[in-house]
Amino acid sequence: MAKGNVSQKKRTLVRCATFFALPPLIYLFGWGWITLIVSLAISVLASAALTFGKTTAISRYPFLWRLIAFYLVQLLICGIVHSAVSPAMDNKVKSYFVVAPGVNKDTNLRGDDKAQGELLGQAGKRPEDFAQSGGALPGGFMSQPKISVVLPCANEGEFMVKTAKSINEFTPAYALHEVVVVDDGSTPPLRTLLTDEQQKDLKITWVRHDHFTGLINAKSKGAAAATGDIIIFLDCHVKPAEGWDKPIVDFIRSNYKRVVVPSITDLDPDTWEEHRGGGGMSKCYLTWDADFKWFTSDDIYVPIMSGGLLAMSKKWWDETGGYDENMLGWGGENIDQSLRIWLCGGEIVNAKDSYVAHMWRLASRPKTRAKYTVPGGAVTTNRYRAAMAWYDEWLEKLETYPEFSQFAPGGLRYKDRPDISNILEVKERLKCKPFGWFLRRFKKVYFDGGLVPDKVFHLKDQSTNMCIERKGGSKVVLRPCSEQSPGQLWHGANRDTVTNKCCSSFRNWNTDQCLQVDSIGGQLDTGVCSTWGEFTSQWIKLDEASHQLQLAPGAWAKGRAGCIGGKRPKGTEVSLEDCEDPNFRQIFKVDEKTGGIVDVQNGECLTAASGKFELSPCDVDIDTGKVSGEQKFTLVDFDGKTRIEARDIGSNPLCADSASGTQLLLYSCYDSSYHNVNQAWQFSDRVNGGAIRFSGGSNAGKCFSVKNEAKTSQSVVLEGCISDNGITKYGQRFKKDLLGNGKFFTLRDGNWCLGAEEKTGLSVSQCDDEASSQQWEYTSYKGLVNQESGLCLDAGGGKSVQLYTCYSDGSNQNQVWEMNEAGFIRGGPDRTCLDFAPVSDAPLSAIQCSQAKNFKWSVYKPFEPLETTLYHQAEKNYPAVLASADVN
Template structure:
């Protein structure tokens, strides 16, 4: 009997011990002493009940059932207690550990604590390890350090710090690190000591402006929280903004988080949420970034201003590139570093931060600092040089980066990126092709890695669609040398979720767009996700029409691309044998068109008059048609010139009694009206078309010769077909000094030079004129001898002479003189032209009205970026395949 009692007591003690399993876990999770006490109390009560309430009805159930029920109740009670006491405890802890001002950093940086608790730097033991409760994340509630880089931000800094404190829970916000980057007066003078302590501000002061990248780096170095959140110095977080960020990083310390960025009114300091906020950018081939949308939370490229990451991951990845200067490019480097080296970037969709945008129209928002010249270009090149791998060759095709390519002006000055290469080696980072494959929705479905690049040609006019700077779209003679005529399929098709639903101008962010029937065709920033209905334009290969909103979209928007041909050269009625006019015409026996012999252009009916325009030859018949199709009909022994293919009506060449040339309703032959009587003197070999009716018989079809001593020079798309450059763009370089230092730029008898009236013009060549002498200066470009100024593209709007830049990084002064005679440069890679071709605009019309256009893909080729990807697929297929996601 005694032995049975002993066995029963042992069993009871063992069971009691199992009731105390929860308190050690509470301690391990860091839920605080109060929660631990509650847990211990519950365990003690349960043990006493087990020992002294054996006869209760509860004891009839198996012990295992009772134990599980107890654990569930204990966890629920402790969770409620923890959520109630944590904010209060954290606030008290911070009030105990406030630090007095003091402390220094190296150089001219000074760190002063205005009330933030200084904690030890977190080591691996402070993070949950694989197999723990939160793999790769934190064991306890992480603390936030907000870093604000501020340069002369004044009141915006104060409002930003106040907003952060107002909308961030006290138990979560550890400190606000304000990096005063050379502000005058120092930003610290705007707040009292009491205010600084209340706002938990830690100061990092630079006596001189060092730039955004350095300021953020020093702020991160001074931060002592578990999570660093970088914000611009002119933002206002919304209530609850911190929780989604913390939740993401708690479960994976290698996860970088960006909030949803909305608009902030600098005057009222109120948020305007609008469409819900921006967060995602994608990488372009010129190492820049563009905003876009998608259906998931992943962010290929951060905009760079607003982001959060764990201090541990910041340290492991090396922070910012310490050799970047000023501002720009750091977001490209950091984003690629995160993705290729084992991390990820996500958008916390429910975390809203309002941001004040810099607007030139609002002086209050303008930056009060300057970035070193050329810094942004060099920074972007550093990032690409480090991470683009083979695709660096693609970057170096852009004018602003060609100087770094082999043979370029700055090839020997290429930056040293050994510090980034050390990070790549240490973290065993993946190749750049993995990034392209990981974001297939952007680069393949969105068209950034296109199958082919091509011209979009109207086969009836032999003219091509061209983006002419900015967003203007015109129809111009096809040219192999015009970047504005190179297109490729782009934007996701929302019906198939694959490419393509529009056409993108290669190497730009511009896609064809049209708003409505009757509206003009233009370009807008591409919507890679395919959600801009204005950009739904496709080529129907069966009908050869460019359709607006084809297929399922046609229910709300339908039509085709059509329009008017370019304005041609006027054909008028002038005195025969007038030396100021060209008057020789003939009938082309192949096409049937009436040609003006010197220009080779066709007589064209246009708005009741005659013009000369490029001959529009139908690819099927080989003949001209429409407004260029004329019939020569016998008319009382004379000739009547009839236009029969003008939409159902027939019009005739009419002299208006010898006063002017026009198209008029044809008179009945029995009427004998001599205003429509002509004599074509030699239609085979070429001759005059002479008026033969009435008393004024000395009038002929005439085209004016332009006699000018100078002509203005404009920027136009480069035109070259089959290696032949158009007149007005064929500039040849010819030495004019014995040492070859100076040269002229000549097209026939016209030479490029400085002009008093227009700044830049062509005039009759004169080897002695210093205004026509040029030299090519390293890091400057094309320098005019007389003025000492440089050839400048004026932002792609107007060719001009302008003060020379000296670092060679401004694309407005980067020019190419090639064998074809082009002087090509500027941001849009356009050419100097003193005899520009008239442009035709294109518009949306009913498809029945667009049948005189026959669109086709012309001269397609595989672009460099696509070829490099195919080579990467052969080189490391398994690595690329590992990037595939559902």
């Protein structure tokens, strides 16, 4: 009898245990703490009824049938509770049951970063190791968090529907709490595209604006309306892949201050299919002009988000203040948010296995074009706001860029600088780190990638005395060296794949362009820099021993070889012609500063070239201030006349020779005891300018001559500014000549004056002070107004200079011009100069190194750039803070 009682008790105990099968599943599926408590209560009641209750008619049914019925009833009740309870209410209840060290009682998030670091150190794991394995660290969620997806949509009806359906299709129902669609003034309203039943099935909640307010505001309003634990911002034209949510959730579960960016692939808007190709894009880095560029690296960390696709906990969103409420439209919000996160205690990572296909806007595909507009100037102002808040002392660097110089002290908009007190409040409250910490944290980009360069310099060929210049876009040419040309300023860049340090290429300073050439025979040009060094076409190094620019080998292309070379640009021919011939210029002088023999009209130097004479831009040695090599001539008294000797171009000196008055040559100098009249010249006025005359033999009366072009006017173009050691090239040295009233002036170079031509054209012609077409006025906003037409000088986007309707507030950078004492009239997006006598460009290419021996490259006029100087100052001012950014 006793044995039977024991058997009955065991059976009852086993049956009671089966009533508790559902609560663990509810916890695993993340139905929340209130639902878990309700399910446990039901299980306890059922166990009590089985143990202590009286036998009823129901007891006669098999226990398995009763158990199934119990599960169904329990599941139904729990489902109703789960649907009715909000996450906020659930969190409040949870806080009374779960209190552990490092856990805040008022939240379901753990928030001790120091504890997280100690735990990681003890375990010997990185954050991503814990995240990928599903473990929870201090700072993370203790249960399955609810996801709110925020979709900002403006007139994207078709794409909105497809995106919402894709999100629901590829996100588990237990994880997806809601899809918050922010209808930013769409016509018709997006809500009308879905039935009420469809909206419910797709878990859509709506935020509607009657008019377009801009992407930043739309995302902010969507985040404010979101009630989930994790907010995932997506564009309104994306398609997530299967399992996209889990890596994101895993990362944020282990650290609520971690922001996650998925791997972004391509989406075909017609087929709505993903084209994955490589591993997808996710990482951007910050440039000095407060912009961002895509790049790759070997870790998961993201310096700057592109801004469209990201996930973060609602708690961290609230703590960091969300988006800057004073930004307008679109642009710059990703810069501000990324710097907030990194400098204020958070981090941004890429969930490599989370793929989201994104439709890119392409001009060639009208279907993809945006159906909204951004307020004029909003992007520039937004970017400046972000930099003003976070760049600290590096704001001075930003203000060297033309589009931001208006905000600098003395600039047109200095008094209108934006109010950033809302961001500064967050910065103070969260005790955020200085910007230098960010540069040090991402030293792989900024130091190994070359964005904080040791030196900036010209790349000069010693044989031609010319420099490598990026001439707009990606074109690279050999041009006269000029300290005024931004296209000639280079610095080492890109990681060397062998040493993993800088540098493997040359970057045009303050741009994203690096020198590149594929192989021998290819033309040298530029492309977007690969800071990680993965583009083999950009592996170009200066060999200090041979002075050659070599196509450098690397870890992935060890056999790569070749050198940079090309053809020297031909100068203007100098010939021997009848003196006083009006078709030729014949006045030369010895420049008192440089020692060169120069054409008085255009200022170029007499140059020895392959046995003849040419005019080419003067090349002045930076140390001596004098010309040298092919442009250095020694004037020797010779029988009461002058012998012109070139002593630095070979083992023996060469002399100007008239070949008996038939042609002008460079020929071996005769012994002075042999009185050869062919090398005897009369140089009438070396100081003020005069003719160099051959006066011997039957062909006397011949002079050094440069052919005049028979033109009454010449067109004006935009070219790189050329000035070396204070000497400006002919065609660019416009001098401001005030007229009688002092208000208007002419702009002249020699006898040529800048003026209006026809309706909106521009040219130089013979100066006429009475011609209103040649009279100009310089406005307070640095605009040049032509008196006759009333139109303004306009750079035309850097493509062609013209006269155009004036923008009187200085907002159009194409109409902002700088005039200086050197004569430059410089402006436009590329800061180029007006030029009516442009120098012929010489292309460069990759050739066999044996054929490039005549090219001797050197670093010319190096200097430490502002960004580097500021970093050195930061190292002195707060070294400990910078050191804290170092990671293994």
